[in-house]
Amino acid sequence: MTEHTTLLRVHDLDVSYRRSGRRGGTVHAVRGVDLTVRRGETVGLVGESGSGKSSIGSAVLGLVPATGGSVEFDGADITRGSRAERRLLARRMQVVFQDPYGSMNPAHTVGDTLGEALRYNLGLPADEIRERVLRALDDVGLPPGAARRHPASFSGGQRQRIAIARALVMDPEFVVCDEAVSALDLSVQAQVLNLLARLKRTRGLSYLFISHDLAVVRHLSDTIVVLYAGRVVERGPAALVADRPSHPYTRALLAAAPVPDPVVQRRRQAERRRAAAAAPAVGRAGDGCAFAPRCPFAQDICWTARPALVDRDGVAVACHRSDETADHRA
Numbered sequence: 494m495t496e497h498t499t500l501l502r503v504h505d506l507d508v509s510y511r512r513s514g515r516r517g518g519t520v521h522a523v524r525g526v527d528l529t530v531r532r533g534e535t536v537g538l539v540g541e542s543g544s545g546k547s548s549i550g551s552a553v554l555g556l557v558p559a560t561g562g563s564v565e566f567d568g569a570d571i572t573r574g575s576r577a578e579r580r581l582l583a584r585r586m587q588v589v590f591q592d593p594y595g596s597m598n599p600a601h602t603v604g605d606t607l608g609e610a611l612r613y614n615l616g617l618p619a620d621e622i623r624e625r626v627l628r629a630l631d632d633v634g635l636p637p638g639a640a641r642r643h644p645a646s647f648s649g650g651q652r653q654r655i656a657i658a659r660a661l662v663m664d665p666e667f668v669v670c671d672e673a674v675s676a677l678d679l680s681v682q683a684q685v686l687n688l689l690a691r692l693k694r695t696r697g698l699s700y701l702f703i704s705h706d707l708a709v710v711r712h713l714s715d716t717i718v719v720l721y722a723g724r725v726v727e728r729g730p731a732a733l734v735a736d737r738p739s740h741p742y743t744r745a746l747l748a749a750a751p752v753p754d755p756v757v758q759r760r761r762q763a764e765r766r767r768a769a770a771a772a773p774a775v776g777r778a779g780d781g782c783a784f785a786p787r788c789p790f791a792q793d794i795c796w797t798a799r800p801a802l803v804d805r806d807g808v809a810v811a812c813h814r815s816d817e818t819a820d821h822r823a
């Protein structure tokens with residue numbers, strides 16, 4: 494991979510939080526994560542709640558501090574960028590969150606909401622702001638009249654389109670989508686995913702696409718990174734990771750995703766029951782694999798030695814037994 498094609502590089506990233514209250518202590522949300530996003534690429538981050546995926550997105554955006562490692566954007570280290578540096582980065586890096594309504598002022602029109610960053614970050618004149626706002630609304634399939642309406646008058650899917658338009662007005666190169674479609678109905682979800690794919694082509698965008706749903710990530714991503722307990726357990730081309738997962742945790746995510754074919758759905762449910770019955774008794778993984786207490790293939794080494802992320806046929810997998818369990822792949 495040549496340097497000029499790399500837009501985002503995350504190296505050995507750690508993110509920790511101080512736990513408040515009587516329990517106190519530190520929560521290690523992300524541990525030693527590496528990932529790269531090339532220009533025009535979508536990298537999907539997938540994992541259950543608490544896996545660390547949103548913490549990675551927040552560290553990239555500067556919303557939470559990295560406690561270790563580095564984040565580079567277009568060759569520049571932005572790990573501990575100042576407020577002024579982050580304000581400049583907002584012209585090139587934007588975010589779409591899960592709840593668009595929660596991040597909008599209900600008293601402001603959509604036009605005011607979309608134009609706010611252009612006024613304060615770029616200082617553009619009113620006519621240019623209006624031109625950019627209308628273009629962004631058109632790009633997401635909303636009419637010009639939407640600029641005069643308030644967020645409450647739109648459906649959930651339309652509000653998410655508005656949130657995408659708010660990111661687009663800055664003409665960014667890179668967008669973090671943090672569970673951007675998880676709150677939508679399946680039909681609306683598909684429309685928004687198709688919209689994001691079209692914008693990637695027409696605007697040359699790169700995405701870090703964060704979701705708990707492997708099937709959703711598969712639809713949009715070129716590369717998939719699977720996280721468990723803050724660590725990468727599998728990484729590779731989307732088709733290989735999603736269609737023939739190598740790590741037992743990735744297979745569990747795939748089996749948990751609903752599918753329209755009742756025969757396949759029944760087979761997956763049976764596989765989940767067999768895996769649950771075969772899993773060892775829950776214990777302390779210690780220095781071993783964090784997934785060992787849930788893994789039906791765990792052996793002694795899994796409890797005592799953390800598996801390295803090793804390339805196997807084009808996919809990096811952190812599993813002591815990935816070669817032996819290949820026949821169990823979906």
